[in-house]
Ligand SMILES: CSC[C@H]1O[C@H](OP(=O)(O)O)[C@H](O)[C@@H]1O
């Protein structure tokens with residue numbers, strides 16, 4: 189058994205969490221650059237927690253400029269074992285209404301202007317993301333949402349777009365009708381892929397704010413409407429997060445879905461061909477396998 193350390197990545201509208209004992213905003217140095225902000229650390233119900241506002245306090249970073257690698261690396265350096273992302277999303281389903289939450293389990297990655305891997309020339313690795321979220325952590329999020337009285341849908345495909353503009357009507361219809369996606373957002377990729385490379389369990393909670401642009405009765409996405417829904421969603425998200433320590437417990441076994449061993453056979457570059465500078469940068473993310 190090892191200590192559970194819960195990492196929360198708060199999306200639009202979620203810039204802090206309540207109730208942490210010994211709450212401290214901590215600056216974390218990462219060889220991958222500056223994280224989005226300092227990280228709020230403390231304990232809740234005896235479980236260690238680390239909270240990072242994805243866009244920074246004051247919403248400084250756009251979906252494209254969020255430093256995804258630095259964020260995941262910094263959480264790993266703090267000993268985080270389980271990452272829960274909470275994100276504002278549009279919905280492609282009538283029944284997934286604004287105010288509802290969706291526990292996402294699949295992604296289609298349409299982002300194109302972001303660094304997507306910790307690995308590269310001098311240390312090549314290929315991890316599987318066939319199942320990009322951790323079922324154990326996703327189950328805990330579903331239970332926490334139900335306990336908090338939130339209408340929650342288990343399972344859904346998240347279309348990750350580059351943004352920052354919302355989608356066109358033609359894109360929205362294609363994502364919904366042809367690609368069968370359930371929700372749309374701009375940030376869960378490459379975040380989920382990087383969490384897998386860093387051997388972190390990852391779950392994604394989508395907080396529905398709008399119907400994107402496909403819905404005949406709702407018209408185009410309106411950011412002022414989104415912000416109104418976001419405020420209520422953020423309170424629900426804080427309520428959900430407060431229930432996670434009791435559900436996950438202070439200690440954990442190895443993940444039965446192998447999220448925490450994703451790199452076991454993933455690195456292809458021979459030890460004597462590895463770039464020492466890149467290997468040094470990978471100390472937190474891949475130290476377990478690189479030694
Ligand atoms: C506020 S609408 C668009 C913005 O909100 C979402 O961010 P996050 O996933 O961090 O909650 C969406 O992906 C866009 O970045």
Ligand SMILES: Nc1ncnc2[nH]cnc12
Nearest residue numbers: 276277278372373374400
């Ligand atoms: N419709 C939408 N598209 C992309 N990101 C979003 N975040 C919230 N609503 C969204």
